Every structure is written in C-alpha cells, then in structure tokens.
Amino acid sequence: MTQAIEQLALEIGELLATSPIDSKIKTLILDHLDTMPEDLVFRLKDALQNERDEINSVLFDIELFMKEQDERWVKLEEDQKKAATEIADELFEKLKDSPATETTHTDYPKEETPAQ
Amino acid sequence: MPPIAPNMADVELDNPLPSNREVDLDLVGPEIPRPDSPVESHLEAMESLEEEIRKAQLSVDRDKGLLVTMQGDEERLKDLIARRDALILAQEAPVELTPEPVVGPSPEPAGEAQIGPEESPVEATPDQNESTEALSLREVLVLQEEAFSARKEMINFRHGKRVEDLTHEEQEEYKRLRSVSQEKRKVWQAELVKLPNDQQEDLKDLTKLKQVQERLENLPNLTPEQILTESLLRELAEKKRQLAIINLQLGGDNEIPRRNVTALGLEGETKELRASKRALLAQIAEIEERLTNEGVAVVEPEPEPEVSREEAGSEEETNEPSRLQRSWSESKGRVRRMLKASYNELTRRMGEINDRISKLNPWDAWKRLQATREADRVAAQRQQIEDESRRDRVGFGTRFKESAQRAYRSVRNRLRSGETSDETVPPAPALEQTTATPTTPESIPVIPETPVLEQSVPRPEKGKSWKGWLVERTKGLFTFGIWEQVQARRFAKGTKTAAKDLENFASQIQKEQNLSLEDAMAEAQEIQAAVEIEEGEGTTGINSRQIERVSREITARKVGENNEHINETILTTIASLEDRLKKYKGVSGQEVLTEDAKNKIATEIQRRLNELRGAYIQEDAKELTTMLRDNLEPDWWKRVVYGGIESALWMVGGYVGYGLLTAGKETVGLQTTIWAIAKQQCIEHGISNPSNTEIMKVAIQLCKDSGVKVVTKAGEILWSETASGVVSDTALSKGFPVVISGAAKVIAAL
Numbered sequence: 013m014t015q016a017i018e019q020l021a022l023e024i025g026e027l028l029a030t031s032p033i034d035s036k037i038k039t040l041i042l043d044h045l046d047t048m049p050e051d052l053v054f055r056l057k058d059a060l061q062n063e064r065d066e067i068n069s070v071l072f073d074i075e076l077f078m079k080e081q082d083e084r085w086v087k088l089e090e091d092q093k094k095a096a097t098e099i100a101d102e103l104f105e106k107l108k109d110s111p112a113t114e115t116t117h118t119d120y121p122k123e124e125t126p127a128q
Numbered sequence: 129m130p131p132i133a134p135n136m137a138d139v140e141l142d143n144p145l146p147s148n149r150e151v152d153l154d155l156v157g158p159e160i161p162r163p164d165s166p167v168e169s170h171l172e173a174m175e176s177l178e179e180e181i182r183k184a185q186l187s188v189d190r191d192k193g194l195l196v197t198m199q200g201d202e203e204r205l206k207d208l209i210a211r212r213d214a215l216i217l218a219q220e221a222p223v224e225l226t227p228e229p230v231v232g233p234s235p236e237p238a239g240e241a242q243i244g245p246e247e248s249p250v251e252a253t254p255d256q257n258e259s260t261e262a263l264s265l266r267e268v269l270v271l272q273e274e275a276f277s278a279r280k281e282m283i284n285f286r287h288g289k290r291v292e293d294l295t296h297e298e299q300e301e302y303k304r305l306r307s308v309s310q311e312k313r314k315v316w317q318a319e320l321v322k323l324p325n326d327q328q329e330d331l332k333d334l335t336k337l338k339q340v341q342e343r344l345e346n347l348p349n350l351t352p353e354q355i356l357t358e359s360l361l362r363e364l365a366e367k368k369r370q371l372a373i374i375n376l377q378l379g380g381d382n383e384i385p386r387r388n389v390t391a392l393g394l395e396g397e398t399k400e401l402r403a404s405k406r407a408l409l410a411q412i413a414e415i416e417e418r419l420t421n422e423g424v425a426v427v428e429p430e431p432e433p434e435v436s437r438e439e440a441g442s443e444e445e446t447n448e449p450s451r452l453q454r455s456w457s458e459s460k461g462r463v464r465r466m467l468k469a470s471y472n473e474l475t476r477r478m479g480e481i482n483d484r485i486s487k488l489n490p491w492d493a494w495k496r497l498q499a500t501r502e503a504d505r506v507a508a509q510r511q512q513i514e515d516e517s518r519r520d521r522v523g524f525g526t527r528f529k530e531s532a533q534r535a536y537r538s539v540r541n542r543l544r545s546g547e548t549s550d551e552t553v554p555p556a557p558a559l560e561q562t563t564a565t566p567t568t569p570e571s572i573p574v575i576p577e578t579p580v581l582e583q584s585v586p587r588p589e590k591g592k593s594w595k596g597w598l599v600e601r602t603k604g605l606f607t608f609g610i611w612e613q614v615q616a617r618r619f620a621k622g623t624k625t626a627a628k629d630l631e632n633f634a635s636q637i638q639k640e641q642n643l644s645l646e647d648a649m650a651e652a653q654e655i656q657a658a659v660e661i662e663e664g665e666g667t668t669g670i671n672s673r674q675i676e677r678v679s680r681e682i683t684a685r686k687v688g689e690n691n692e693h694i695n696e697t698i699l700t701t702i703a704s705l706e707d708r709l710k711k712y713k714g715v716s717g718q719e720v721l722t723e724d725a726k727n728k729i730a731t732e733i734q735r736r737l738n739e740l741r742g743a744y745i746q747e748d749a750k751e752l753t754t755m756l757r758d759n760l761e762p763d764w765w766k767r768v769v770y771g772g773i774e775s776a777l778w779m780v781g782g783y784v785g786y787g788l789l790t791a792g793k794e795t796v797g798l799q800t801t802i803w804a805i806a807k808q809q810c811i812e813h814g815i816s817n818p819s820n821t822e823i824m825k826v827a828i829q830l831c832k833d834s835g836v837k838v839v840t841k842a843g844e845i846l847w848s849e850t851a852s853g854v855v856s857d858t859a860l861s862k863g864f865p866v867v868i869s870g871a872a873k874v875i876a877a878l
Contacts, residue, residue, distance in 0.1 A: 020453075021524070021531035022531060025531065025536035025537075025539070026535050026536070028532070029535070029537075045528060045532050046529035048522075050460060052772075053523075055335075055772040058335050059335065059768075062335055062768045063773075066769060072286055076294070076299065076303075077752055077755060079291050079299075084747075088744050104712075107709055108709060108713070
C-alpha cells in the first residue's frame with residue numbers, strides 16, 4: 013500500500029469517526045472498505061469532507077446568530093429594566109400618599125385601578 | 129434531445145424483439161434531413177461519429193475475443209458517444225434546422241413497449257424537465273462553478289476565525305458572503321433540474337469546485353474537427369497516464385515485476401496489471417494511428433516524472449500519486465459500470481430469446497436452431513463478463529480497511545475519553561484542501577461523537593459557554609434530520625409527532641430551567657408558536673421538524689437566561705419600591721406592601737416584561753429558522769454530501785447497506801427482472817392473467833419502494849415515476865432485495 017493510499021485510509025477513518033451519520037452505517041462502511049470500488053472510496057471521502065464543511069458552516073452560523081442574539085437581548089434586558097423602573101415609578105406615585113394599611117391591602121398594580 | 133441516427137437502432141438487428149433499451153430510440157424518430165447549410169461540416173462529423181458509434185456498438189455486442197478487447201471497445205464506445213454529445217453541444221446555438229417540425233412516430237401507448245423478458249409496457253416519458261428556456265450544460269456548469277466559488281469564498285473568509293473575535297464589519301461581510309453563496313446556489317439548482325436527466329446524472333459526481341472547473345475546461349468550444357482531434361489527444365494523454373501508473377505499480381517500465389509488492393499490495397495483481405498494460409499499449413497505438421491519418425502530429429507529451437519506490441514515500445510526492453490513483457480508480461470504475469450494464473443487457477436479451485424459443489411451434493426447427501445458437505452466443509458473452517468480474521479485484525484491500533479502522537477507533541476513543549471539551553467547536557477547514565496536507569488523527573477537527581439523544585441535557589452554569597451544548601443540539605440536525613429525510617423521501621415513511629415533540633420540549637425546558645411542568649409547557653407553546661409562524665407550511669417535513677426543534681431550543685436557551693433576568697428585575701424593583709415607600713412614608717420596621725400585594729405586583733411586572741420579550745422571540749425564530757433552512761437545504765445536502773455516502777452504501781458488500789435500510793420490509797431477491805416479480809405478485813394476489821399495463825403499475829411501485837430508477841442505457845429516466853430512485857435498474861445484481869410490501873395495495877386498486 014502506497015503512502016498516498018495509506019493517507020486516504022486515515023482520512024476516511026477520521027472523517028467517519030467525526031461524522032454524525034448513524035453508527036450502524038459507519039460500521040457498515042468500515043467493514044466493507046476493503047472491497048469497496050476504488051472510485052467510490054474517493055467519492056466517499058469527498059462526501060465526508062463536504063459533510064464536515066457543511067456542518068462547520070451551520071455551527072458557525074448558529075454561533076454567529078447566538079452572538080447577535082446575545083447583543084440584541086442585552087438591549088431587551090435594558091428595555092425590561094427600563095419598563096420595570098417605569099412600573100415602579102408609576103406605582104410609587106400611586107401608593108406614596110395612601111395610608112400604609114390601605115397600601116398593604118390594595119389591588120395594585122392594576123393600571124386601571126385608581127391610586128386610592 | 130440530440131438526433132439519433134437510424135443506424136443506432138440497427139445495432140440490435142440480431143435481435144428481432146425490441147428490448148426496453150431501444151424503446152426510447154424508436155420514439156425519437158428518423159434522423160432529420162438537413163439541407164446544405166453552414167453547419168454542413170458539423171453534420172459530416174456527426175455522421176462520421178454515428179458510423180463509428182454503430183461499429184463500436186456492434187463490436188461491443190458481438191465481441192467474442194479477450195476481455196481486454198472488450199474493455200477497450202466499451203471505453204471507445206463511451207468516448208465516441210461523449211464526442212458526439214460534445215459535437216451536439218457545440219452545434220446547439222448556431223444551427224438552424226429545417227423549418228419542418230420534427231415529427232417522430234407517435235409515442236407508443238403504455239402496454240406495448242418492453243422492460244423485461246416479457247413484453248412490458250413503457251410509457252413514452254418525454255423529458256419533463258425539457259424546456260426551451262433551459263440553459264445549456266456549459267451554462268449550468270458555469271452557474272455551478274459560481275455557486276461553488278462563492279461557497280469557497282465564504283468558507284475561506286471564516287477559516288481560522290472565531291465568532292467571538294469577529295468585528296461588526298466582519299460579521300456583516302460574512303453574512304453578505306453567505307447570502308451571495310446561498311443565492312448562487314439557488315440559481316444553479318433551479319437551472320440544474322431543467323437539464324435533461326442524463327445530463328443531470330452526468331453532473332452528479334461533481335461535488336468539488338475543482339472538479340467543476342476541470343469539467344468546464346474539458347467542455348469543448350471548438351470546431352467539429354478540432355473537437356475530434358482534441359478528444360483523441362485527450363484520450364491519448366489519458367491512456368499514457370494510465371500506462372505510467374501501471375508502470376509505477378509494476379515497479380518500473382522495464383523491470384521485472386516483484387510479486388506481492390505492487391502499489392495496491394494485492395495478491396496476484398501483477399498479472400492483471402500486465403494484461404491492462406498490453407491493452408493500453410494497443411489502444412495508444414490505435415489512437416496514434418488515427419491521429420496520424422488525420423494529419424495531426426503526435427507530440428510526445430512531457431514524460432511523467434519518474435517516481436521510484438523510494439521517492440514515492442517522500443512527502444513531496446504524496447499528492448501526485450493520490451491524484452494518479454484517483455484517476456486510475458475512476459477509470460476502473462467506468463469500465464466496471466460498463467461491464468455491468470453489458471451484463472444486464474445480455475441477461476435481458478437471453479430472457480427475450482428464451483421467451484421467443486418457448487413460443488415457437490414444435491415444427492419451427494430452423495428458427496429454434498437459430499434462436500438457440502443466438503442464445504448460446506449471448507450466454508458465452510455473458511459468461512465472459514462474469515469470469516472477468518470474478519477475476520477483477522475490487523477495492524484497496526484488507527490493509528486499507530485496517531488502516532481506516534485504526535484511524536476511526538483512534539479518533540473515536542479520543543472523543544470518548546473527553547479530550548474534546550465542550551468549548552471546542554470544530555474549526556472550519558478551508559474548502560478543497562483535500563490532499564494538500566497529510567492529516568493525522570490528531571489534526572482532524574472534531575465533533576463530539578455521542579449522539580445527542582443519548583445524552584442528558586446539559587445546562588451550563590451561568591456565564592459559561594453554550595458551545596458544547598450548541599454542538600450537540602446542532603448535531604442532532606444531521607444525525608436525525610437530513611439523513612433521515614433523505615431516507616424518508618425514498619421510502620415515504622414520514623411521520624408526525626408534533627404533540628409528542630412539544631411534550632418532550634416542555635419536559636426539557638422544565639429540566640433546564642427548573643420550572644413547573646405547567647410553566648414549561650406554556651413556555652414551550654410560546655416558543656413553538658413563534659417558530660411555527662415562521663415555519664409556515666414547512667413544519668410537516670422531518671427536516672423542518674428538526675430545524676424547528678433546534679430553533680426552539682436555541683430560543684429557549686435565551687428565554688431561560690432572560691427568565692433569570694426578569695426574576696432579578698422583579699425582586700429589585702419591588703425591593704426598591706418598598707424602600708422608596710418606606711422612606712417617603714417614614715415607616716420604620718413596618719410593612720408597606722403585603723405579600724399579596726407584592727405577588728400581584730410581581731405578576732404584573734412579569735407580564736409586561738414577557739410581552740416585551742415576545743417580539744424578540746418572534747424575531748429570533750424568524751431569523752433562525754430561515755438561516756437553518758437555507759443551510760440545510762435538502763437537495764444541496766443530498767447532492768454534495770449524501771450522494772457520495774449513499775453510493776458507497778449501495779455498492780458495499782452486495783447491497784448490505786440497502787439491507788439495513790429495508791430492514792423490516794418484505795422483500796424478495798431479484799432473479800431476472802423486476803417486471804417478472806411484478807407479474808408474480810399480480811398472480812399471487814389473484815390476477816391470474818395480468819395485462820402489461822397492470823404489471824407495469826405494480827413494477828413502478830416496486831421500483832419506487834426499492835429505490836430503483838428505470839433508465840435507458842444512456843442513463844435517461846425511462847419511467848418518470850421512478851426518477852427519485854437511487855440505483856439504476858441496470859446496476860441491479862441477482863439477489864437484490866426488491867421491496868414488495870407496496871404491491872398488494874396497488875394490485876387491490878387495479
């Protein structure tokens with residue numbers, strides 16, 4: 013076996029090990045690699061390499077999405093904080109002059125309820 | 129469709145009964161008479177080629193000589209056909225044919241053509257993809273090159289970069305490249321399906337940019353004479369290259385071969401290599417003679433650099449032998465396929481002859497004798513191919529397998545032992561770096577091995593990366609998504625488990641976010657609804673469901689984080705409010721808000737903050753599902769990824785791969801033809817004397833269920849209903865498991 017063929021065998025073994033295809037299929041392929049037509053072995057290697065490229069593409073894209081999502085949701089958190097502060101301010105204005113005993117029994121914070 | 133000379137049909141003159149492979153030729157009609165025109169030279173060249181094709185076909189059919197001669201004939205025939213196609217291609221644009229419309233014989237009605245030994249009907253199936261607006265093969269190849277180039281550019285851009293390190297400008301640039309790549313891919317795919325089926329079939333192996341570019345370079349754009357000459361010169365160069373490989377494998381041009389030390393390391397291979405060398409030398413001499421006759425000076429090409437066995441082991445030479453080995457392997461593959469097709473054809477013909485004999489009257493002694501002799505002759509030809517196939521050593525051998533298995537185990541063990549932390553996202557390797565760098569198990573980028581569904585759902589601690597989780601989730605798309613989708617499309621076994629999916633999802637959210645089942649279900653529904661809005665009608669497919677699942681999970685990850693933020697915000701807000709009220713009211717040590725009031729305030733704040741979040745979930749679902757759909761477009765994956773894996777599966781160990789896929793289905797082993805099985809099924813299900821139309825309906829179902837496509841010798845789809853099949857009927861061998869489960873239903877409806 014030449015070094016080039018040895019190298020091909022190594023590449024296929026490694027690519028198969030990292031491929032997400034079903035393990036039964038991997039075993040099937042590995043068990044028949046000795047008698048698999050030579051041209052198909054090369055096609056198999058191409059396919060596995062393409063698969064790895066595509067998977068890496070998807071992973072990269074999802075990761076990029078998540079990074080952008082994180083950035084977007086930071087803004088959401090700021091908005092939420094701001095909204096919560098507004099609610100708190102609103103409630104404070106409604107509750108500040110009410111007697112403590114009333115405040116403890118009020119139905120606040122319903123917006124439509126008068127602050128008495 | 130290119131005009132077919134009448135003499136193509138004459139090829140089968142020995143065989144009065146038309147075979148299924150001739151049917152489509154009959155439908156084409158007579159050759160178009162053409163007036164004198166500027167393209168006269170094209171026509172002359174075409175006629176010359178047709179004549180050569182006819183002779184070569186006869187030679188292939190009738191050759192009783194040595195196998196090596198048969199191989200040469202087959203190769204020559206294929207080459208001639210390729211040259212004719214190239215000529216047609218070159219002729220396409222400028223030629224104006226006679227204004228008379230081409231009217232061939234009306235297509236024969238279903239029920240009169242043949243597919244197997246019996247008279248079997250074949251519907252005339254005009255190429256549905258044929259369109260006057262379809263681009264030429266060259267134009268589609270150019271689109272393919274653009275699509276693959278754009279993909280390469282995108283991958284190269286991100287190569288070696290980590291997402292977290294990307295600047296905003298780089299992110300935008302990457303997204304632009306991705307968008308361009310996907311757009312070009314769509315354009316190419318849209319045009320590809322408009323090509324005739326045989327051309328689509330022809331292009332299916334081009335999964336790398338380099339292959340596409342080479343193919344484009346080899347597409348002629350020359351005068352007919354130049355095409356012929358160029359083709360011959362290319363053929364000559366190819367033969368000489370093959371000869372150089374054989375010489376290398378034999379241990380040197382004039383050296384005495386050393387037994388058992390050939391490049392492939394296979395016992396007894398030397399003899400075969402010598403035979404192949406003799407055949408190649410004869411073919412080279414023939415081509416050179418033809419070139420000389422045409423007045424073309426045969427310039428000796430630059431000699432291949434001599435590679436000694438010692439040098440072959442050096443790193444510098446590693447890629448060249450690989451390239452040569454690949455070229456050699458592909459040549460061998462072509463020859464094998466042609467032999468296989470010839471074998472099937474001869475088998476079919478034997479069936480026809482035997483059928484004819486069985487119908488002869490007892491007093492037709494002369495006809496019987498003739499038919500018997502013809503059957504013997506065909507049987508001898510078939511035996512010859514069978515013997516050769518038996519002698520043919522297929523594959524790289526045991527040592528190759530063992531090396532691959534060792535590498536596989538090494539990487540797998542490394543993955544299992546946890547060398548790959550969840551922080552590792554496989555780096556994106558540069559595209560087309562197929563042989564540039566020798567790889568070792570250590571240099572391979574890794575994707576965690578354990579199937580996603582076997583793992584408990586990890587929930588990284590706050591502040592830690594989600595990458596490992598992400599890799600596992602995304603991997604599920606490939607493990608249970610596209611591959612299953614490819615299989616499902618073939619076997620039509622798509623299922624709907626949306627309700628169950630939602631329960632599982634809720635259960636997962638419950639675990640991850642420590643929620644009550646009720647809350648988790650509500651959250652699952654919220655996210656599900658957002659995703660479904662974006663998925664639209666695409667939610668029914670398995671692939672879509674997988675996308676939906678990952679999309680939901682990724683969104684759920686963020687929702688989970690945000691829930692913590694909301695909780696924190698509520699606590700802070702109420703504490704702050706209480707504090708302010710106390711200060712304002714001057715209360716000391718007394719409650720200004722009861723628990724009930726706090727609860728109501730918390731609920732209200734939560735409601736408002738969740739409302740704000742809803743828009744973000746919606747936006748994320750839209751973006752994420754669109755991105756995943758584009759990335760996981762099934763036709764693309766099937767073409768550039770799983771086509772090769774499927775081919776490998778179909779061929780290994782006598783279709784054991786197929787056996788795996790058809791597990792649990794009722795099958796019968798192929799003996800003669802699918803047609804015969806269909807007929808038998810009809811009889812077994814109560815139709816004692818089925819018509820050809822009835823048999824054909826059942827045969828089509830069998831083909832569809834078994835992943836078989838019925839094609840002409842040229843590879844064109846003969847039965848359009850079977851176009852989605854994976855393996856050609858011509859490639860089936862005895863014992864192939866034909867799925868018969870669906871036959872009963874079809875028969876019941878007859």
